[in-house]
Amino acid sequence: MNWQCYLLQCADGTLYCGISNDLDKRLAAHNAGEGAKYTRGRTPVKLLHVEQCSDKSAALRRELEIKNLSRAAKLLLVAGSVNCRESR
Numbered sequence: 837m838n839w840q841c842y843l844l845q846c847a848d849g850t851l852y853c854g855i856s857n858d859l860d861k862r863l864a865a866h867n868a869g870e871g872a873k874y875t876r877g878r879t880p881v882k883l884l885h886v887e888q889c890s891d892k893s894a895a896l897r898r899e900l901e902i903k904n905l906s907r908a909a910k911l912l913l914v915a916g917s918v919n920c921r922e923s924r
Contacts, residue, residue: 839895843885843902843910846878851910853902855895859886884914 840859844852844866852875856862865871866881875881889895902910 839889839892841887841889841895841898841902842883843914844875844881845884846875846881848878850878851884851907852878852881853899853910855889855892855899857892859883 839855839857841853841855842859842862844854844863846852852872854862854872862871863881863883866875867879869876869879871881887898889898902913905913
């Protein structure tokens, strides 16, 4: 299975990080108000960043790493200023 870790921007400007093995389906769920509780009242969401992960465990680890970043660091990640794959 192909897992991704992704970063969204919600309609209120906040950021949300999650994982999925079917990103298109997950984005549709977020925008339909059926995704994570956090995003339900913050639609529409916009995909900002995606990272491919080798398995679910790797995706969960990367999600935690991203969630622990400051907002500024997350925006640098989105801007491409930080290459996560090389920094590990």
